[in-house]
Amino acid sequence: xxxxxxxxxxxxxxxxxxxxxxxxxxxxxxxxxxxxxxxxxxxxxxxxxxxxxxxxxxxxxxxxxxxxxxxxxxxxxxxxxxxxxxxxxxxxxxxxxxxxxxxxxxxxxxxxxxxxxxxxxxxxxxxxxxxxxxxxxxxxxxxxxxxxxxxxxxxxxxxxxxxxxxxxxxxxxxxxxxxxxxxxxxxxxxxxxxxxxxxxxxxxxxxxxxxxxxxxxxxxxxxxxxxxxxxxxxxxxxxxxxxxxxxxxxxxxxxxxxxxxxxxxxxxxxxxxxxxxxxxxxxxxxxxxxxxxxxxxxxxxxxxxxxxxxxxxxxxxxxxxxxxxxxxxxxxxxxxxxxxxxxxxxxxxxxxxxxxxxxxxxxxxxxxxxxxxxxxxxxxxxxxxxxxxxxxxxxxxxxxxxxxxxxxxxxxxxxxxxxxxxxxxxxxxxxxxxxxxxxxxxxxxxxxxxxxxxxxxxxxxxxxxxxxxxxxxxxxxxxxxxxxxxxxxxxxxxxxxxxxxxxxxxxxxxxxxxxxxxxxxxxxxxxxxxxxxxxxxxxxxxxxxxxxxxxxxxxxxxxxxxxxxxxxxxxxxxxxxxxxxxxxxxxxxxxxxxxxxxxxxxxxxxxxxxxxxxxxxxxxxxxxxxxxxxxxxxxxxxxxxxxxxxxxxxxxxxxxxxxxxxxxxxxxxxxxxxxxxxxxxxxxxxxxxxxxxxxxxxxxxxxxxxxxxxxxxxxxxxxxxxxxxxxxxxxxxxxxxxxxxxxxxxxxxxxxxxxxxxxxxxxxxxxxxxxxxxxxxxxxxxxxxxxxxxxxxxxxxxxxxxxxxxxxxxxxxxxxxxxxxxxxxxxxxxxxxxxxxxxxxxxxxxxxxxxxxx
Numbered sequence: 001x002x003x004x005x006x007x008x009x010x011x012x013x014x015x016x017x018x019x020x021x022x023x024x025x026x027x028x029x030x031x032x033x034x035x036x037x038x039x040x041x042x043x044x045x046x047x048x049x050x051x052x053x054x055x056x057x058x059x060x061x062x063x064x065x066x067x068x069x070x071x072x073x074x075x076x077x078x079x080x081x082x083x084x085x086x087x088x089x090x091x092x093x094x095x096x097x098x099x100x101x102x103x104x105x106x107x108x109x110x111x112x113x114x115x116x117x118x119x120x121x122x123x124x125x126x127x128x129x130x131x132x133x134x135x136x137x138x139x140x141x142x143x144x145x146x147x148x149x150x151x152x153x154x155x156x157x158x159x160x161x162x163x164x165x166x167x168x169x170x171x172x173x174x175x176x177x178x179x180x181x182x183x184x185x186x187x188x189x190x191x192x193x194x195x196x197x198x199x200x201x202x203x204x205x206x207x208x209x210x211x212x213x214x215x216x217x218x219x220x221x222x223x224x225x226x227x228x229x230x231x232x233x234x235x236x237x238x239x240x241x242x243x244x245x246x247x248x249x250x251x252x253x254x255x256x257x258x259x260x261x262x263x264x265x266x267x268x269x270x271x272x273x274x275x276x277x278x279x280x281x282x283x284x285x286x287x288x289x290x291x292x293x294x295x296x297x298x299x300x301x302x303x304x305x306x307x308x309x310x311x312x313x314x315x316x317x318x319x320x321x322x323x324x325x326x327x328x329x330x331x332x333x334x335x336x337x338x339x340x341x342x343x344x345x346x347x348x349x350x351x352x353x354x355x356x357x358x359x360x361x362x363x364x365x366x367x368x369x370x371x372x373x374x375x376x377x378x379x380x381x382x383x384x385x386x387x388x389x390x391x392x393x394x395x396x397x398x399x400x401x402x403x404x405x406x407x408x409x410x411x412x413x414x415x416x417x418x419x420x421x422x423x424x425x426x427x428x429x430x431x432x433x434x435x436x437x438x439x440x441x442x443x444x445x446x447x448x449x450x451x452x453x454x455x456x457x458x459x460x461x462x463x464x465x466x467x468x469x470x471x472x473x474x475x476x477x478x479x480x481x482x483x484x485x486x487x488x489x490x491x492x493x494x495x496x497x498x499x500x501x502x503x504x505x506x507x508x509x510x511x512x513x514x515x516x517x518x519x520x521x522x523x524x525x526x527x528x529x530x531x532x533x534x535x536x537x538x539x540x541x542x543x544x545x546x547x548x549x550x551x552x553x554x555x556x557x558x559x560x561x562x563x564x565x566x567x568x569x570x571x572x573x574x575x576x577x578x579x580x581x582x583x584x585x586x587x588x589x590x591x592x593x594x595x596x597x598x599x600x601x602x603x604x605x606x607x608x609x610x611x612x613x614x615x616x617x618x619x620x621x622x623x624x625x626x627x628x629x630x631x632x633x634x635x636x637x638x639x640x641x642x643x644x645x646x647x648x649x650x651x652x653x654x655x656x657x658x659x660x661x662x663x664x665x666x667x668x669x670x671x672x673x674x675x676x677x678x679x680x681x682x683x684x685x686x687x688x689x690x691x692x693x694x695x696x697x698x699x700x701x702x703x704x705x706x707x708x709x710x711x712x713x714x715x716x717x718x719x720x721x722x723x724x725x726x727x728x729x730x731x732x733x734x735x736x737x738x739x740x741x742x743x744x745x746x747x748x749x750x751x752x753x754x755x756x757x758x759x760x761x762x763x764x765x766x767x768x769x770x771x772x773x774x775x776x777x778x779x780x781x782x783x784x785x786x787x788x789x790x791x792x793x794x795x796x797x798x799x800x801x802x803x804x805x806x807x808x809x810x811x812x813x814x815x816x817x818x819x820x821x822x823x824x825x826x827x828x829x830x831x832x833x834x835x836x837x838x839x840x841x842x843x844x845x846x847x848x849x850x851x852x853x854x
Contacts, residue, residue, distance in 0.1 A: 040104035132281035167377035205229035241535035263854035292318035305755030335751035401586035464494035470731035478569035481509025532584035569604035625670030654683035674704030707791035742778030
């Protein structure tokens with residue numbers, strides 16, 4: 001759920017509504033029902049029993065332990081329990097009073113002639129000699145032939161419909177004075193999933209595309225045929241970023257994959273290769289009248305807190321062992337944040353060769369801060385039509401970028417959607433488009449949006465220009481003291497091709513002004529943040545900087561980063577002139593060409609000092625001029641894309657970066673000639689139930705003889721925040737190298753161990769561990785003790801060295817931590833393992849990190 005706002009994204013209005021609507025629904029308008037459903041004969045608890053109030057069109061299902069919870073509007077007094085193979089039971093209750101209803105269901109003798117139930121109570125569950133496990137192994141063995149990729153060619157039309165509503169809203173909530181002007185937005189609940197009395201529909205999006213697949217050589221192509229969505233006021237909400245984020249939350253479910261990507265997590269598929277190790281399987285029904293015959297397989301996690309599904313698979317008994325239908329849900333105890341319920345349904349249709357393809361999928365997720373309060377409910381329905389297999393597509397369709405769009409995409413009229421929707425929109429869905437337009441004409445709503453956009457994004461818009469970010473208005477450090485800053489940037493209303501960004505800051509201790517100005521021109525006529533980028537940028541910056549500090553924030557003078565440990569008064573005053581050209585290609589390869597003139601002056605306790613002859617000299621300014629080239633390849637990279645930002649989404653594909661910078665002596669005042677080469681590769685490895693690891697390999701080499709500020713000053717961190725790409729117990733300027741290699745591993749177990757501990761598992765904590773290794777050193781030509789004319793390494797007031805070169809031993813630090821604390825924080829205990837005798841070092845440290853995630 002991170003990066004929700006216009007800076008970094010544009011969902012300020014939605015976050016406001018989540019907070020506003022998060023209050024518990026009015027208790028007087030609801031009847032809370034709880035209970036357990038069991039088999040009348042065996043006393044076994046029955047999972048997935050339908051518990052509903054048909055008159056109110058609301059309901060739920062029992063969980064894996066047969067338990068259910070349902071809120072019923074006060075005007076209803078009966079609830080029905082329905083389960084395949086059992087007689088339906090209707091129970092009455094007293095309205096307005098919370099109560100327990102335990103139900104025993106008896107088998108329906110008439111249905112037993114058609115359905116064979118084999119799951120009676122027996123010995124402890126085991127895989128050996130279990131017919132359900134034998135069947136699922138057949139499904140696993142045949143899954144490659146049942147995937148679309150088994151065909152030489154596949155072609156189909158794909159229609160997507162996504163809707164979102166605030167849900168579980170009581171009449172009392174609806175009638176609050178604040179909503180007096182918004183009554184037209186509320187609708188009576190018509191979804192079984194979201195519960196409650198009223199809903200507030202706020203978003204709908206429709207897409208139609210033609211999809212092509214070729215097996216050899218492998219190629220995929222998606223051609224957009226139409227796209228329609230609710231349009232919020234662009235001053236407050238980034239509609240493109242909103243669409244990207246929602247589509248990231250609701251991804252396609254591939255039941256045949258080993259892991260299913262969902263809400264940024266990986267859930268093990270019930271037909272993954274190792275599924276029998278983590279799931280329990282039962283044959284619950286045999287549907288003999290279906291052609292071909294189907295077996296209903298029920299499955300549950302062995303450990304209810306693991307990142308696994310529960311549900312049912314319907315498997316064909318025609319020799320293909322294909323999935324004909326799948327119903328998926330998750331246990332409430334699973335380690336997912338803010339998810340009250342999740343239900344997915346996959347339906348498969350028969351191909352001419354008697355195999356099956358996905359014909360329709362549904363995913364509904366109910367979000368909320370608590371089970372009882374109001375929430376946020378979203379549905380995504382995908383229909384697949386005009387399915388063709390083993391027939392080549394049109395000539396040339398597989399060439400070019402993986403995604404394209406017809407030229408007439410923007411001109412799609414209502415008749416186009418009426419003709420191409422598989423199902424017509426409901427009256428509530430149709431009303432969303434007009435209701436949102438009406439909502440944005442209400443002045444009180446616009447005022448509220450203005451306030452919350454500033455609070456959450458940090459920027460206040462004034463049409464063509466916006467001021468911010470607010471978290472940099474005030475900060476402090478030992479050199480500048482109390483620092484005030486104000487800045488801003490232009491918006492697309494000023495120009496879609498030219499962008500300006502600027503700020504001015506003043507330090508009350510050093511009594512110096514700092515400022516920044518940049519101008520960017522898009523060469524492709526689009527926003528500079530739109531993929532693929534193609535722009536030129538010129539900038540000048542005069543400001544302070546800590547050598548070797550690389551923070552994971554947009555602004556280094558973020559107020560929260562003002563708090564640092566240890567000695568941290570070694571600063572630089574920098575004057576930086578830059579000219580950059582960036583060009584991306586649709587295959588996600590890009591290059592950047594750069595010119596940089598840099599003047600560095602020491603500040604605080606930092607000094608530049610060398611020895612010429614027998615005379616020690618203090619150097620006031622170091623001037624360099626660089627030409628650089630950066631190459632980057634990020635195959636299949638995806639983004640959160642907005643008007644004024646672009647944020648890369650971490651996925652399973654690697655990202656490679658190579659940078660070469662050349663310093664030229666005598667060119668625009670440059671004092672040294674050198675080359676600095678750096679190579680970086682990063683990748684996320686998904687380890688199924690064991691979570692995921694983010695691994696980064698990096699290496700660098702400096703050619704030429706240069707003083708230590710031009711070496712690779714290794715990234716240190718003296719703040720109390722945990723920085724993923726810095727050494728958290730290394731001091732600023734402690735180590736420099738002219739050649740180095742490093743390895744970073746950060747692993748998140750996603751609660752794999754905590755989920756199995758009594759009491760602890762209810763907190764839904766997640767374990768983390770990291771390891772950081774750094775090998776490096778300085779060649780003799782860059783050793784200031786051998787070449788006194790180079791800047792000497794730093795020493796403290798007592799003459800003890802505080803800056804070093806790495807020796808034979810690597811720098812190593814490791815950490816273990818706990819994430820998802822209050823669903824917001826990660827805390828790591830960091831241990832420094834080497835170079836412990838260096839002055840002013842900390843062997844242990846506690847570091848925190850704010851992280852909001854599903």
